[in-house]
Amino acid sequence: MSQGLSGPRPEAREMPDGQRSKHGIRIDPQTGARHEPERTVISALVKHEPGVLSKVSGLVSRRQFNIESLTVGPTTNPESARITLVIEEPDPGVRQVKRQLKKLMPVISVRELGDDAIRRELVVLKVHGDEPDKVHAITQMYDGLTLDAGPRTITVEITGDEQKINDAIDAFQQFGIRELARTGQTALARGEEWTTHAEEERYERACTEPSSNDTEPNTDTK
């Protein structure tokens, strides 16, 4: 049998009194340290190339980040696309998402958007058409659009922030929702603030380049 090594047994050793949280943060015994998850919107400018979305979704699933929604679409620059992620993570998690995203090769720029970011999502829903007038009234109430109205079904579109979409869906419930399709959130920073650094830089570069003769800065530069 093995002899083992010599030295004081574990219980005979002096132990440090400090402690860390599960996020690795030193805990002040007075206050403790807890990080509650919060909802955060992250915008990533990525190269518009095949496989980007699977790289991003692979990252998210492998690292077990809590994703509320993920949307993607092209920008004014045909070479890049914007991915909007809504995540529910405590602070350290949010920082990790940003840093890990940034490491992905086709990701050009990543930024966390403030609470005042402009966020929108879209729902298309199909209800039973028995009470067209009432359906129409609700649609108007939510600034929606009727996309299709037949004898049996009515399909409407509602755009808005998440809360509004939830409310609208609740309101349509009374007619019996047959099906619905909902996008994730997509967002831009409010006002003059840029959504990502890369776009800001590109804009400034385009403005200082004398060759540009159109009013809009040329966003197609590499």
Place this chain on the structure above:
Amino acid sequence: MSEHASTTVPDTDEQHTTDTATSESGTEIESENERTSERQSVVTTGAESVVAALRNVGVEDLFGVQGGAIMPVYDALYSTGSDLNHVTMAHEQGAAHAADAYGQVTGTPGVCMATSGPGATNLATGIADADMDSDPVIALTGQVPTNLVGNDAFQETDTVGVTRPITKANYFAGDSDTVGDVVGEAFMLAREGRPGPTLVDLPKDVTLGDTDTDPDTASLPEYHEITEEPDEKAVREAARVLADAEKPLILSGGGVIKGDASEALRRFAREYQIPVVTTMPGIGSFPEDHELSMEWAGMHGTGYANMAISHCDCLFAIGTRFDDRLTGGIETFAPDAEVIHADIDPAEISKNVHAEYPLIGDAARVIEQMHTEMACTPDANEWREQCVTWKEEYPMTYATPDDEPLKPQFVVEAMDEITPDDAIVTTGVGQHQMWAAQYWSFTEPNTWISSHGLGTMGYGLPAALGAKVAAPDREVVCFDGDGSFLMTVEELSVAVRENLDITVIVLNNEAIGMVRQWQDAFFGQRRMASEYPWIPDFAKLAEAFGAKGFTLRDYDDTADTLQAARAYDGPSVVDAYVDPAENVYPMVSSGGNNAQFALSEDQL
């Protein structure tokens, strides 16, 4: 094709300087341009462009296995001259591990090649291994022709998809004109910043396809951010905290070795008299025989290293990702310490252990800057004495009975005694790996080549081959387990063919010992599938491959047998029958408290 066989690839840098030199006079530019357009391209196919790109970046050796989809690239290697040394491996996994070790020893990416489908999937383990350990590797894989991609063609695998989570970057090369540039970019990315493996998937029609476009000078993608310089203000603040500490400790990780920062680290620690623990990948970054060395910390690290980590009040961690095998449970890791974390990869900062003082940048630069900013040597006499006391309290020892069975630790120490300091040690994964790490005294960087993050059994032998190809003048010793050795033993045929003078020491405990140790400790001694009573005679097996075989059972024979194995000019294998009951201690149980390492089974 043959007319290009003797053409050498022009150094693109040189071409560049010629262009600028002539730009003073307009006429000269014209004639130069004319000449350039008249000059025949050196490549005629995508495959030749791949080879040209490899030569542009200075590749000298490649490890691989042939196959249908990669044949055009091999053919280009054949026809463009023999200055690139291709080592044909027995298995693609071996090619990837060999390239990985080669990359570590030389500091420039190792290259491995495989065909599509099974060739590529066989590479995957080695790629994942390199990814976990941030080793620079380029994998070139053949792929079915683009018109068959997605059709489940013969030997088709979605290699880019399979390797996406285990590469730093990977590419599907879709165009014969650009394939060379893609390879060049992959090479640059593999070694820039935090190194890692990159892969280029090469469809057969792309490598066979005509092109007269020579690959450009290798460069990084335009939008890729180059590693940041450490922030001066942050360094100043961190230096103040470290100088003020009463119990300062340096934790030196694999990044110190990869960043060529061992020298800077040594100077820093000596000047400010700060004790150093390393991580397992950081072994060799600081000389283990130095009085400030506490050796390595973690699950099977020394007791004193783990005590030091647990009690320090300021931890200057460099180039480590705080793996759970190092930290144990996060809640109890360095619980009193303020953490200064220097890393080249911002994503490592506060990933596992929160860093109060993050320093992003190249390890050598950060250490140098810290060096200049340190106001004084920390007032830590008491702490240093405490560290010495721990070394005395928890020495690394083992019992050596006079006769059999031989203790594995003894074999490691005996070999260490007779080999030079710059000898390279490679290992498989298991108990033998821990004993090699514990009982070999490492004093130089890049002498400890092991599979850390992924823990890949079978890593040792092919890694030894790669290391020997990279450094033919250095002695290479592989400590292997019987289980690990059997996983890649076929590479012995390669060592024999290439006459690679390596010494493999199989610490044969007739078991996959590490598993058996855990079963005994945590599964009520139920040794399910961990004992190998049917192990072959490794000495005979070695002879069957054409290598030299030795069997070792006695203490008295140890020195002579090891010496004879070393002296043999070519690959030799020592089958060392060691005590099957021996276990690895100290041990921090998984997710446990580093300060509560067990010194024997009854303390677990």
